[in-house]
Amino acid sequence: MDAKVILLGCITTYTILLIVVLIKLSSSPTIVAKAPVGQTAVVGDTSPVTMANSLVSNRYFMMSNKSSNATTIVETQEMLVRRENHDVTPSAMARTEPQKQTRKHYVSCKWHYLDGLGNQMFQYASVYGISRANNLTILMPEFIDMGQRIFSLTAERTKSKSQQPGFKWKKHWTGRECCKFHKDTMVMYKSPHYRDRDIEVRGYRQSWKYFKNFEDEIRKEFTFQKTIQQQANYYLEVVMKQTFGNIPRENVTLVSIHARRGDMMGKNKEEYGQIISTASYFNRAIDYFNTHLNKSENLLYIVFSDNIEWCMENLTRSDSKIIYSRNNTADVDLAVMGQCDHSVMSIGTFGWWGAWLAGGVAVYDQRWPRPGSPLAKNVNKEDYFYPGWVPL
Ligand SMILES: *[C@@H]1O[C@H](CO)[C@@H](O)[C@H](O)[C@H]1NC(C)=O
Ligand SMILES: *[C@@H]1O[C@H](CO)[C@@H](O)[C@H](O)[C@H]1NC(C)=O
Ligand SMILES: *[C@@H]1O[C@H](CO)[C@@H](O)[C@H](O)[C@H]1NC(C)=O
Ligand SMILES: *[C@@H]1O[C@H](CO)[C@@H](O)[C@H](O)[C@H]1NC(C)=O
Ligand SMILES: *[C@@H]1O[C@H](CO)[C@@H](O)[C@H](O)[C@H]1NC(C)=O
Ligand SMILES: *[C@@H]1O[C@H](CO)[C@@H](O)[C@H](O)[C@H]1NC(C)=O
Ligand SMILES: *[C@@H]1O[C@H](CO)[C@@H](O)[C@H](O)[C@H]1NC(C)=O
Numbered sequence: 001m002d003a004k005v006i007l008l009g010c011i012t013t014y015t016i017l018l019i020v021v022l023i024k025l026s027s028s029p030t031i032v033a034k035a036p037v038g039q040t041a042v043v044g045d046t047s048p049v050t051m052a053n054s055l056v057s058n059r060y061f062m063m064s065n066k067s068s069n070a071t072t073i074v075e076t077q078e079m080l081v082r083r084e085n086h087d088v089t090p091s092a093m094a095r096t097e098p099q100k101q102t103r104k105h106y107v108s109c110k111w112h113y114l115d116g117l118g119n120q121m122f123q124y125a126s127v128y129g130i131s132r133a134n135n136l137t138i139l140m141p142e143f144i145d146m147g148q149r150i151f152s153l154t155a156e157r158t159k160s161k162s163q164q165p166g167f168k169w170k171k172h173w174t175g176r177e178c179c180k181f182h183k184d185t186m187v188m189y190k191s192p193h194y195r196d197r198d199i200e201v202r203g204y205r206q207s208w209k210y211f212k213n214f215e216d217e218i219r220k221e222f223t224f225q226k227t228i229q230q231q232a233n234y235y236l237e238v239v240m241k242q243t244f245g246n247i248p249r250e251n252v253t254l255v256s257i258h259a260r261r262g263d264m265m266g267k268n269k270e271e272y273g274q275i276i277s278t279a280s281y282f283n284r285a286i287d288y289f290n291t292h293l294n295k296s297e298n299l300l301y302i303v304f305s306d307n308i309e310w311c312m313e314n315l316t317r318s319d320s321k322i323i324y325s326r327n328n329t330a331d332v333d334l335a336v337m338g339q340c341d342h343s344v345m346s347i348g349t350f351g352w353w354g355a356w357l358a359g360g361v362a363v364y365d366q367r368w369p370r371p372g373s374p375l376a377k378n379v380n381k382e383d384y385f386y387p388g389w390v391p392l
Contacts, residue, residue: 106156106198107136109205111144117330118349120146122206124153125218129211130201133186139198150228150331153221168197176203177378181210206349207383208356222357224335231328232335239323243300252298255289256340256358257282257322258351259305259315273373277346277365279314284392285344285363286320292361293342302340304333304354355389366391 109127111120124140124147131138138155140147147153172194175182185201188194211218224232240252263269265276286301293299301322305311308324316322325333330350337343337354342361345351347368355362364385369375385391 104137105196106139107131107134107201108139108141108198109201109203111141113143116348116350117146117150117334118351118353119204119206120144121222121353122204122349124155124221126205126207126210127201128155128218128221129214130185130188130205132214132217134189134199136189136199150225151222152225169200170194170197172199172201175201175205177380178204178375179206179379179384181207181380181383183209185210206352207380208386209383222353224331224338228331228335231332232339235325235328235332235336236339239302240300243321243323244298247298252300253293253342254340255293255299255301255342255344256337256354257285257301257303257311257315257344258337258346258348258354259303259307259311260346260348260351261310262306270370271373273369273375274347275365275368275370281346281365281367281392282315282344283317286317288363288390288392289342289344289361290320301344302336304337304351352384356386361390362386363390363392 107130109123128138140155142157142159175185303311303324308326312324338357340358343355343358345355345364369379
């Protein structure tokens with residue numbers, strides 16, 4: 001065979017192969033992606049997928065399961081591109097960097113796309129507090145829909161934080177335990193390590209200490225959208241009327257009971273250290289309010305749960321008025337909880353925020369987290385529960 005023919009044959013073969021590969025890359029729904037080096041993400045944690053420093057897809061996130069180390073690809077409509085564990089080199093950044101000191105710097109976090117509302121509220125409130133303490137501007141991705149759908153948060157929003165021109169993201173690693181306060185995060189501005197940088201704080205940051213100095217501002221941030229608040233008010237009007245007839249709101253004492261069950265049950269969660277509150281805990285909580293409140297004749301308990309059937313069968317009292325919230329969406333439920341006078345929490349941040357928004361007496365299940373469990377290592381109760389909240 002002639003050398004030219006062989007060469008032509010080779011080129012053709014490679015071209016076909018290349019096309020096949022390109023078609024595969026662009027159409028294949030299975031994306032092979034590596035977990036960020038050296039990291040074990042928790043279940044529900046989402047990581048942007050990058051490979052060999054280039055984006056595999058801007059529509060897929062990777063979720064890894066801590067207990068099995070298995071990874072799952074999760075599709076999302078939104079785009080969040082970041083280089084994992086590749087610190088952007090200063091020289092590469094220098095070209096796009098605007099004049100020093102003139103632009104504001106940002107703080108963001110690894111937003112948990114798949115997380116529930118309570119976790120996202122914690123992230124927002126804490127990053128907000130961190131931003132105020134360090135004179136940074138809070139930045140959040142557009143895909144966190146609580147920002148506009150549930151509240152109207154003041155944070156600047158971006159489609160992709162890695163695409164903000166000239167940004168020098170620096171990760172702040174300490175404080176990744178879910179429920180501990182790390183006070184160094186509040187004074188990052190003092191450290192040359194973080195100066196003139198945009199900072200991405202990692203972890204859930206579930207401690208009121210991150211935002212205790214800015215609570216009034218956080219309350220404004222967490223003002224529900226009008227339609228949600230209206231639905232909550234209407235629901236309350238209806239249940240109060242059903243229970244007491246025509247009676248002014250101030251003559252009624254409302255206590256919310258949040259009974260988180262469904263997704264927190266199961267061997268894995270329990271081994272990790274989660275505690276499912278029992279009927280006996282809720283009964284102690286009701287006893288507590290029945291004896292500690294004055295207006296007990298006009299006292300109404302409203303139960304919220306992801307397993308309301310369990311509550312209707314197992315959380316009943318002949319000596320107390322109890323209503324079960326069955327038809328509201330989670331955001332309306334949270335708004336109703338915020339309108340109550342006092343709160344009974346079980347595990348989870350949703351109930352935590354219900355109690356915080358209500359602002360009255362809050363009781364919590366003191367068995368959480370199970371002592372000696374992996375979770376217990378990540379929790380500092382003084383950081384998580386407000387002083388004055390009542391352990392039962
Ligand atoms: C994580 O892995 C464990 C152990 O294989 C499994 O039981 C559990 O269902 C997994 N969780 C998810 C969310 O896939
Ligand atoms: C998951 O990976 C970590 C780090 O490589 C390892 O220590 C751990 O034993 C693994 N867990 C399982 C269940 O394979
Ligand atoms: C806070 O940052 C802005 C730039 O966004 C700067 O103009 C201002 O001087 C800073 N304030 C303090 C107290 O550092
Ligand atoms: C509400 O409480 C006020 C003050 O305690 C009392 O004067 C009033 O009669 C009460 N109204 C109703 C409808 O119970
Ligand atoms: C109950 O009423 C008494 C006397 O009016 C008051 O001192 C006390 O603070 C009230 N307790 C609560 C829980 O409102
Ligand atoms: C009520 O609790 C009992 C005992 O734990 C349980 O067997 C039953 O399934 C519960 N009811 C519902 C509706 O979940
Ligand atoms: C709420 O849902 C239950 C069960 O689906 C239904 O029976 C009830 O009528 C609903 N209540 C309201 C106020 O819509």
